[in-house]
Amino acid sequence: MRICDLTPDELARRLLKTGVRWRAGPFVTRLHSEPRDFSDLFHRLYGAHRLVEADSSEVTDFHIALRRGRGVRRWWRPQIFFDLDGPTELAPFPLDHALPLFEWGFNYGIARRSNQYLMLHSAVVARGERAVILPGLPGSGKSTLCAALVARGWRLFSDEFALVRPETGLLHPLPRPIALKNDSIDIIRAFHPEAVIGPVFPKTRKGNVAHMQPPAASVYAEAETARPTWVITPRFQPQAPAELDPVPLDHGFMRLAAHSFNYELMGARGFATVARLTRSCRFFELTYGDLAEAVALLDDHTAQHEEAPP
Numbered sequence: 108m109r110i111c112d113l114t115p116d117e118l119a120r121r122l123l124k125t126g127v128r129w130r131a132g133p134f135v136t137r138l139h140s141e142p143r144d145f146s147d148l149f150h151r152l153y154g155a156h157r158l159v160e161a162d163s164s165e166v167t168d169f170h171i172a173l174r175r176g177r178g179v180r181r182w183w184r185p186q187i188f189f190d191l192d193g194p195t196e197l198a199p200f201p202l203d204h205a206l207p208l209f210e211w212g213f214n215y216g217i218a219r220r221s222n223q224y225l226m227l228h229s230a231v232v233a234r235g236e237r238a239v240i241l242p243g244l245p246g247s248g249k250s251t252l253c254a255a256l257v258a259r260g261w262r263l264f265s266d267e268f269a270l271v272r273p274e275t276g277l278l279h280p281l282p283r284p285i286a287l288k289n290d291s292i293d294i295i296r297a298f299h300p301e302a303v304i305g306p307v308f309p310k311t312r313k314g315n316v317a318h319m320q321p322p323a324a325s326v327y328a329e330a331e332t333a334r335p336t337w338v339i340t341p342r343f344q345p346q347a348p349a350e351l352d353p354v355p356l357d358h359g360f361m362r363l364a365a366h367s368f369n370y371e372l373m374g375a376r377g378f379a380t381v382a383r384l385t386r387s388c389r390f391f392e393l394t395y396g397d398l399a400e401a402v403a404l405l406d407d408h409t410a411q412h413e414e415a416p417p
Contacts, residue, residue: 109156129159144203169216235333241341250287262328
């Protein structure tokens with residue numbers, strides 16, 4: 108049963124009373140929420156995700172609650188708080204910004220509690236069994252490029268996390284809404300008019316933010332791993348032609364380690380996992396000024412190089 112199989116009213120009732128257990132990639136979450144506006148957006152953007160019923164033996168990884176401020180904050184400049192097994196250090200958001208608070212809070216929980224994986228701050232897309240890791244700093248165009256590739260048929264793993272299992276070296280999907288910021292919102296609307304994009308939340312700490320619904324096919328395939336084959340660091344540069352430049356392996360190793368949430372925490376295991384990734388991937392830097400050119404270049408390049416280095 109999927110979230111979209113519930114009516115919006117039934118989902119709102121469950122979120123308010125008993126909570127809803129649902130799966131995103133390898134994680135099961137129990138979610139409680141008070142605001143009805145959030146419930147309606149959750150139904151719209153997470154509709155393809157699978158519900159985990161109460162009698163299931165699957166372990167719940169995260170217990171999340173979105174609760175309204177109490178006292179005067181319930182009425183004057185009302186706020187919403189994010190709880191993860193109780194109150195967290197995350198600052199409250201305005202009540203009408205419950206969705207971005209949930210998205211950032213969920214990322215916070217994953218980054219703090221998922222050390223069974225090497226976690227990279229990176230988008231990931233795949234075709235078949237081969238995946239492209241797209242690490243990038245804020246403003247590099249990482250999420251915009253990820254959304255554009257997904258619009259052209261690539262499978263969405265994540266726009267935020269590359270989850271690498273140390274025992275196998277494989278990437279595990281975590282398909283969720285893609286966070287688009289500022290100019291990228293209108294860019295993706297023009298590039299992919301059929302995309303389902305939620306409302307724009309203005310004046311967040313990252314500027315204006317909106318969320319693109321993940322393709323249902325990517326969500327349905329959330330248990331299918333892929334082999335990391337390319338690490339491509341995007342760099343948006345206005346009016347620049349789309350170009351792929353090789354990156355030496357030693358630089359590639361350092362980039363992966365620098366973009367990891369838990370490389371140092373994992374110690375020798377983290378080093379061994381990054382070393383394995385480095386041996387199995389080709390590394391490039393992608394400079395682009397036009398999104399369509401960048402997507403075409405990556406399509407052509409990955410089609411011409413079917414296999415990763417041994």
